[in-house]
Amino acid sequence: MQTDFLVIGSGIAGLTYALKTAKHFPDKKILVITKTQADETNTKYAQGGVAGVWDEAKDSFEKHIEDTLIAGDGLCNNQAVEIVVKEGPERIREIIGYGAEFDKNASGEYALGREGGHSEYRILHHKDVTGQEIERALLEEVSKTKNIEIVNHCFVIDIITQHHLGYLVTKSTQDITCYGVYVLNLNTNEIEKILSKITLLATGGCGQAYRTTTNPRIATGDGVAMVYRAKGRIENMEFIQFHPTALYEPGVSPSFLITEAVRGDGGILRNKYGEAFMEKYDERKDLAPRDIVARAIDSEMKRTGTEHVYLDCRHMSKEAFINHFPNIYEKCLSIGIDVTQNMIPVAPAAHYSCGGIKTDEWGRTSIKHLYACGECASTGLHGANRLASNSLLEGMVYGHRCYLDSVRIVGTIDIENNIPDWNALGTSDPKEMILITQSLKELQLIMSDYVGIVRTDVRLRRAMKRLDLLFEETEELYRSTRVSPQLCELRNLITVGYLIVKGAEFRKESRGLHYNTDHLEKNPLLQNIIL
Ligand code: FAD
Ligand code: SIN
Numbered sequence: 001m002q003t004d005f006l007v008i009g010s011g012i013a014g015l016t017y018a019l020k021t022a023k024h025f026p027d028k029k030i031l032v033i034t035k036t037q038a039d040e041t042n043t044k045y046a047q048g049g050v051a052g053v054w055d056e057a058k059d060s061f062e063k064h065i066e067d068t069l070i071a072g073d074g075l076c077n078n079q080a081v082e083i084v085v086k087e088g089p090e091r092i093r094e095i096i097g098y099g100a101e102f103d104k105n106a107s108g109e110y111a112l113g114r115e116g117g118h119s120e121y122r123i124l125h126h127k128d129v130t131g132q133e134i135e136r137a138l139l140e141e142v143s144k145t146k147n148i149e150i151v152n153h154c155f156v157i158d159i160i161t162q163h164h165l166g167y168l169v170t171k172s173t174q175d176i177t178c179y180g181v182y183v184l185n186l187n188t189n190e191i192e193k194i195l196s197k198i199t200l201l202a203t204g205g206c207g208q209a210y211r212t213t214t215n216p217r218i219a220t221g222d223g224v225a226m227v228y229r230a231k232g233r234i235e236n237m238e239f240i241q242f243h244p245t246a247l248y249e250p251g252v253s254p255s256f257l258i259t260e261a262v263r264g265d266g267g268i269l270r271n272k273y274g275e276a277f278m279e280k281y282d283e284r285k286d287l288a289p290r291d292i293v294a295r296a297i298d299s300e301m302k303r304t305g306t307e308h309v310y311l312d313c314r315h316m317s318k319e320a321f322i323n324h325f326p327n328i329y330e331k332c333l334s335i336g337i338d339v340t341q342n343m344i345p346v347a348p349a350a351h352y353s354c355g356g357i358k359t360d361e362w363g364r365t366s367i368k369h370l371y372a373c374g375e376c377a378s379t380g381l382h383g384a385n386r387l388a389s390n391s392l393l394e395g396m397v398y399g400h401r402c403y404l405d406s407v408r409i410v411g412t413i414d415i416e417n418n419i420p421d422w423n424a425l426g427t428s429d430p431k432e433m434i435l436i437t438q439s440l441k442e443l444q445l446i447m448s449d450y451v452g453i454v455r456t457d458v459r460l461r462r463a464m465k466r467l468d469l470l471f472e473e474t475e476e477l478y479r480s481t482r483v484s485p486q487l488c489e490l491r492n493l494i495t496v497g498y499l500i501v502k503g504a505e506f507r508k509e510s511r512g513l514h515y516n517t518d519h520l521e522k523n524p525l526l527q528n529i530i531l
Pocket of ligand 2: 046047388
């Protein structure tokens with residue numbers, strides 16, 4: 001298969017790009033591939049909303065920029081922050097144009113929400129299912145756009161570079177170039193190659209590296225792992241954001257999120273003694289940035305010997321709660337928690353990857369003709385900690401920027417026709433899937449126990465040793481077994497785990513989401529860690 005534009009991922013980032021490129025070139029086909037169903041994305045599960053300067057009487061670009069920089073704890077790229085904040089509102093208007101609906105107040109103006117780290121009300125939302133509404137609107141627009149083809153159940157294994165033409169490619173090779181991808185097409189069960197002039201990675205996050213996560217099963221860091229294997233640049237993977245308030249439901253995965261907007265509307269965190277503890281940790285209390293709230297919860301859980309704290313909404317108006325958070329209200333009720341009578345048990349869960357594939361201001365990666373945007377990319381917006389609801393915004397803004405740059409250069413690129421077919425010689429069907437499922441569990445335990453909210457040098461060393469063993473075993477399996485999505489995802493998650501630990505080992509300081517009790521001070525000499 002050959003195409004000018006190949007998009008991997010059907011979340012907000014990939015679909016924004018696909019729609020714009022398709023409208024720009026109505027005669028060219030845009031191919032979007034996705035590993036399960038088109039709407040099964042992190043995007044679909046977004047709750048709180050999209051941040052953007054909307055009420056210009058009270059809010060301003062300067063304030064949104066400042067909030068983002070404060071959350072990022074000294075590591076944001078100022079240019080990226082300015083780009084996203086200033087271009088964001090126009091991108092939001094475009095998805096409204098595609099039909100996405102955001103809640104309005106009685107006077108017909110957008111009802112703006114507030115979340116941790118935001119100094120103003122600036123979050124557009126659709127009840128507590130904003131992502132579902134955005135994904136719906138984008139997919140509907142795609143269905144009206146004749147020259148976009150979505151292929152579901154098509155798993156990308158690796159990106160194709162000079163390495164597949166037989167050349168030695170190392171980190172110092174100049175002009176590593178992407179010619180397309182190898183995919184396991186689950187519709188035919190064949191490994192196929194898709195050759196493309198431009199390839200966009202919009203493969204989302206990697207929360208599945210941890211035992212407890214808000215991310216759906218698809219979030220296995222495939223894009224990051226593929227680029228690392230292809231010798232591209234990855235940065236700041238140590239900054240994994242833990243959402244402070246996932247519903248505590250032992251044995252249920254992924255964890256159901258209790259959006260930060262609940263605290264924005266007045267929800268209060270309490271420990272097992274009923275004490276509102278956030279005032280001990282930060283003057284912004286329950287609306288401090290996420291790294292601070294998650295660490296405070298972790299510390300209260302350890303101090304009181306519990307596996308969760310509580311989110312108290314009993315004082316909030318029942319009608320207002322149900323109106324803003326109908327999904328959360330129903331979910332809690334389904335497990336016997338009436339939020340108007342009972343406090344909600346919550347605990348932190350891995351939620352977002354702030355680092356990723358290093359890109360420039362046009363979404364270009366270090367590999368030629370390969371772009372990345374959305375959660376898999378590291379644009380510099382988030383620095384050491386992402387400000388709530390900045391992620392959907394970033395996906396749209398950089399989806400647009402990748403489009404602008406790639407349509408500019410596509411005419412100068414030829415398809416590389418000498419790419420060999422996938423070589424599956426010497427592999428056979430897996431005999432024991434348990435080898436894969438058990439290794440995945442081990443990986444998630446290692447990451448949660450040793451590379452979580454609070455880290456130490458010893459824990460990181462231990463994690464690396466354990467990962468080494470898992471890596472060896474999995475590579476052996478990969479060489480001898482016919483590839484399956486499960487095996488590829490395990491392999492990718494081990495790579496992502498390695499990158500997180502490696503970044504954390506290099507970062508001998510505590511900053512933003514990376515907190516190491518052996519290095520509590522900030523080190524002004526340490527900037528982005530690029531692997
Ligand atoms: P995704 O939406 O995750 O899409 C990834 C796509 O890549 C999927 O289509 C997948 O199939 C495809 N893919 C991945 N690997 C492969 C492969 N190997 N082969 C083929 N296809 C592949 N952010 C906010 O700004 N506001 C919020 O309110 C908010 N709430 C959130 C709530 C939850 C529960 C979660 C989990 C996240 C939330 N976030 C929020 C974060 C935000 O939703 C994500 O960062 C964002 O949606 C990521 O979009 P994306 O387009 O980069 O990737
Ligand atoms: C939430 O709704 O709390 C999640 C928002 C985000 O991750 O940006």
